[in-house]
Amino acid sequence: MSENLEKLYREALVWDAHAGVFPGPEVDLNLLDEWRQQGVSYLSINVGFDVMAWQETMATLAAYRRWVLDHGDRFVLVGNVDDIDRARVAGKFALSFDIEGMNALNDDINMVSVYHALGVRQMLFAYNLNNAAAGGCHDEDTGLTDFGRAVLREMNRVGMIVDCSHAAYRTTMDLMNESSKPVVFSHSNPVAVWNHQRNICDDQIRACAANGGVIGLNGMGIFLGDNDIGIDTMLQHVRYVSELVGSAHIGFGFDYSPDIDVDIGVILRSRPDYWPAGQQYDTRDIKHAGPAQLPSLVEALAGSGFDDEDIRGFLGENFRRVATSVWQGS
Numbered sequence: 056m057s058e059n060l061e062k063l064y065r066e067a068l069v070w071d072a073h074a075g076v077f078p079g080p081e082v083d084l085n086l087l088d089e090w091r092q093q094g095v096s097y098l099s100i101n102v103g104f105d106v107m108a109w110q111e112t113m114a115t116l117a118a119y120r121r122w123v124l125d126h127g128d129r130f131v132l133v134g135n136v137d138d139i140d141r142a143r144v145a146g147k148f149a150l151s152f153d154i155e156g157m158n159a160l161n162d163d164i165n166m167v168s169v170y171h172a173l174g175v176r177q178m179l180f181a182y183n184l185n186n187a188a189a190g191g192c193h194d195e196d197t198g199l200t201d202f203g204r205a206v207l208r209e210m211n212r213v214g215m216i217v218d219c220s221h222a223a224y225r226t227t228m229d230l231m232n233e234s235s236k237p238v239v240f241s242h243s244n245p246v247a248v249w250n251h252q253r254n255i256c257d258d259q260i261r262a263c264a265a266n267g268g269v270i271g272l273n274g275m276g277i278f279l280g281d282n283d284i285g286i287d288t289m290l291q292h293v294r295y296v297s298e299l300v301g302s303a304h305i306g307f308g309f310d311y312s313p314d315i316d317v318d319i320g321v322i323l324r325s326r327p328d329y330w331p332a333g334q335q336y337d338t339r340d341i342k343h344a345g346p347a348q349l350p351s352l353v354e355a356l357a358g359s360g361f362d363d364e365d366i367r368g369f370l371g372e373n374f375r376r377v378a379t380s381v382w383q384g385s
C-alpha cells in the first residue's frame with residue numbers, strides 16, 4: 056500500500072456494520088481484539104438471532120454488556136456517534152449490539168426500548184424465515200405485519216437502525232417506504248453479481264439509496280460468489296452498487312467471525328429450515344473475508360478509480376451519516 060493510502064486507512068473511521076460471531080453468553084469477547092488489530096474503529100456485534108429463544112438473546116446481551124463494561128481500558132459500549140469519536144481519541148475500540156430478527160421481542164413492543172437502553176443500536180426484522188413482524192428471505196415473500204409496523208415506528212422513535220438484511224423482498228420495500236429514517240442492509244450483496252436468495256436486487260438497492268441508507272458488503276464467500284473471497288470479486292460487488300446508486304451508499308458489514316470454540320453444528324442441525332438446501336450453506340470450508348482484507352481492498356479500490364472521499368465513505372463515513380441521523384431518535 057502506498058504511504059498516502061496507509062495514512063488514509065490509519066486516520067479513517069472504519070465501521071464494520073455486523074459481525075457474524077455465533078452468539079452465546081459463553082463466548083470469550085477477547086476475540087474482538089482481531090478487529091482492533093486490523094484498525095477497525097467500530098463494530099456492531101450480534102447478541103441474538105431468530106433461531107434462539109428470546110431469553111437466550113437476553114442472557115447473551117447481559118453477558119456481553121458486562122464483559123465490555125468490565126474491559127473499559129480497551130472497549131467502549133457506545134450509544135451515539137460522539138461516543139465513537141471519543142473512543143477513537145482515547146485509543147479504544149467502540150461497539151454496540153445488534154439482534155437478527157424480531158423473535159427477540161417475544162411479541163412485546165415494550166422490548167424495543169429495553170434493548171435500546173441496554174446497548175442495542177440495530178435490529179433486523181427477520182432471520183431468513185417469517186416471524187410475527189416480517190418476512191424472511193428464504194420463506195414466502197410477505198410484507199410487514201401490523202406488529203412489524205408498530206416495531207418500525209418504535210425503532211424510529213427510540214433511535215435504532217432498521218436493518219433489512221435477511222428479510223423478504225416485500226418486507227424490505229415496506230420498511231424503506233415507511234421508515235421515517237434511513238435504513239440499511241448491514242450485510243447484503245447485490246444479486247446481480249452473485250445469484251443467492253440472501254442477496255438483494257436492484258430495486259432494493261435503489262430504494263435503500265433513495266431513503267439515504269447504506270448497503271454493507273458481506274464478506275462470506277457464498278454470498279460473494281462460488282465460495283470466492285478474492286479481492287477482484289469483492290471489488291466487483293462494490294463497483295456494481297456504486298454504478299447503480301453512487302458511492303455514498305456503500306459500506307462494509309463483513310459478517311465475520313474468528314474461529315471460536317462453540318459447537319454451532321448443534322443449532323444448525325436442530326433447525327436446518329433456517330438454512331435451506333440449494334443455497335450453498337452446505338459448502339465445505341466456507342471462506343470469509345473480514346477486516347484483515349481491508350488494506351488490500353482499499354488498495355484495489357484506489358487502483359480502480361475511487362478517490363479518497365469515496366474510500367473514506369466506504370470505510371465508515373457513509374454508515375456514520377446514517378447513525379448520526381437515526382441514533383438521536385425522534
Ligand SMILES: [Zn+2]
Pocket residue numbers: 155220221242310
Ligand atoms: Zn446475518
